[in-house]
Amino acid sequence: MENTSPNTPVKSLWLSIKLLLKSTLDIREDTNHDTTIEEVKAGISIKGQGAWVLIFSILIASAGLNTSSTAVVIGAMLISPLMGPIVGIGLSLGINDVDLMRKAIKNFGIMVVLALFTSFLFFSIPIFQKETPELIARTYPDVRDVIIAFAGGFALIVALSRKNKQVNTIAGVAIATALMPPLCTAGFGLATRKWEFFGGAMFLFTINTIFIALATFIIVKSLKFPMQEYLNSSKSKRISRILYLVAFLILTPSIYMFYGLYKKTDFEQKVNTIITTFSLDKDVVILNQKVNFQNKTVSFATVGKSVTNQDVEEWSEKLKKQGYSGVKFEITQSVENLETQNMLEKLESTYYTTQQILNKKEELLVKQEKEIIDLQKQLYLSEKSKIPFDQIANEIKINYNEVAEVAYSRLLKTNFTKIDTVPIIYIKWNNNLNQNQILSQEQKIQKWLRLKLQNEKLTIQKLN
Structure with missing residues (x-):
């Protein structure tokens, strides 16, 4: 009867793998x-x-x-x-x-x-x-x-x-x-x-x-x-014992060396991980790092922030949990480095304070510059609104015989957004001119004075 067991293909595959591995290895x-x-x-x-x-x-x-x-x-x-x-x-x-x-x-x-x-x-x-x-x-x-x-x-x-x-x-x-x-x-x-x-x-x-x-x-x-092979069986046994003893003497230190080097490499790797992590997290430069597995000591110098006792205790506790207790850390943090660090911190503080003062001064300067510009505008407008009254009055008298009197004033007005200064020329005419003639003459004088004084706000009014 044919064997149709489901295990047959699995056994065949396993046998093929075994043969392949044997022929390969x-x-x-x-x-x-x-x-x-x-x-x-x-x-x-x-x-x-x-x-x-x-x-x-x-x-x-x-x-x-x-x-x-x-x-x-x-x-x-x-x-x-x-x-x-x-x-x-x-x-x-x-x-x-x-x-x-x-x-x-x-x-x-x-x-x-x-x-x-x-x-x-x-x-x-x-x-x-x-x-x-x-x-x-x-x-x-x-x-x-x-x-x-x-x-x-x-x-x-x-x-x-x-x-x-x-x-x-x-x-x-x-x-x-x-x-x-x-x-x-x-x-x-x-x-x-x-x-x-x-x-x-x-x-x-x-x-x-x-x-x-x-x-x-x-x-x-x-x-x-x-x-x-040796003809003398006792000699053969003696040689075998000697050679096996030599093999044992070679094997024993080999195991010891392997274990010792493994522990040394593992210890150095764990210490390097701790120190590197600290250096990156605290932005500290580590110099002259030396790890002595035999004495369980780790020595290095730091540049930057100082290492605290709490940091050292945390490192020792981590190494203790990983199987390395009693590790001593010898850290060089010279007074010069600490003084330099303090000086750097003071310089940083002074820099930021000075920067704040400069920023405030800059804001004040901007404000003052704006005020100066506003004052200059006001001065310009004021100068522009000024009229050489004597000269204008004489010219009006020469060109317009019908003018009896001339007066001048400045009117301040506002639309509650800005204030404007409007120059006004008041003219009193002789009685021999009618109203239409007076209006025509005033329009001519206004056009002439606006062009002469470069001020479109200037107006002419009748002086009673």
């Missing part, structure tokens, strides 16, 4: 155990050409670090033979080969001493003793360096174990794990007697070495490389 079929072991053994020795290649690559890397040239440092890492003895240590642990381990450790020691000595000589020259960003970057390892070394070690041994070698993978691992720059930086520390450089760089180099060897050991065990 399985590396056992493409592994060449014997060839890999021989190639690793051949790459361990640091004698002859290998020693000179190491010396020259160290010189190149030192020059690159001194000039902060990343390209030069990368070039030096590509030609360096540093990786060989480290992979040899991991392989010897994995296949239980004590002779290979001795050889690998011996060559590893020679390699380290030769690299330190070469970089020491280079940085002993005074013109090469400047601290550069590339050198400083090799003195503060964090948890990311562990991940890089571990992943690099896995990638390296997997690439070496393939039947068809991938040269670009091996070169990429040499660049990523960066074994040479820490050794060169340690040589710089020795030459300049800056022990913080030497200690930090050697710690980074130790991390890279241990985790590359550990990754090699894990892959060798996973791929079931053939174990080294």
Whole structure:
């Protein structure tokens, strides 16, 4: 009877996915155990050409670090033979080969001493003793360096174990794990007697070495490389115990290093978040910030508003809730900075006060200018309304014999919106003129005087 269970398509899909993942991720079929072991053994020795290649690559890397040239440092890492003895240590642990381990450790020691000595000589020259960003970057390892070394070690041994070698993978691992720059930086520390450089760089180099060897050991065990056989069974057991002890001694500090670096990175990140948030919110400039995870201290200087005790208590409480209690904050707020801040605040206050006074003065000036303009208009109108009475009277007498008397006055009138001044000329005529003649003569005189005096408001009235 045909199986029509609804689970059949699901099982088929799951089986297809498993087969796809196995064909994609399985590396056992493409592994060449014997060839890999021989190639690793051949790459361990640091004698002859290998020693000179190491010396020259160290010189190149030192020059690159001194000039902060990343390209030069990368070039030096590509030609360096540093990786060989480290992979040899991991392989010897994995296949239980004590002779290979001795050889690998011996060559590893020679390699380290030769690299330190070469970089020491280079940085002993005074013109090469400047601290550069590339050198400083090799003195503060964090948890990311562990991940890089571990992943690099896995990638390296997997690439070496393939039947068809991938040269670009091996070169990429040499660049990523960066074994040479820490050794060169340690040589710089020795030459300049800056022990913080030497200690930090050697710690980074130790991390890279241990985790590359550990990754090699894990892959060798996973791929079931053939174990080294010894005729004497008791000797074989003794060697196995020794190698497992060495593996344990490598694994234990590796876990401790990883945890310590993880906590250090986490602590620094949380402190940076708190300080950055404070700087942005309060508009404060933070200078010379230093975070010491070991002593649980945070030190920095401020420019701008001062940090209060309440701020520090809030930071300590936040860090305590995040698992970091007893953190001490050492904040530099010099008297000069406080005086400068007070002076700035006073200047700001004075500026705003002065600005208000100037604004009031400006308003007063505008008002006064308006009053002046109004007065000028009034003066103009007043001047315009003035009439040279003597001259006008004489001219009227000469041109109009019938005029007996002339008078002049100014009439003020208003429509309750504005006030106007109207000039009025009063004329008394001889009795021999009739009313029509008088009206005609008055119109002529009015036109003449309006044109002469440029005043259309002027009027002529009869004087009784």
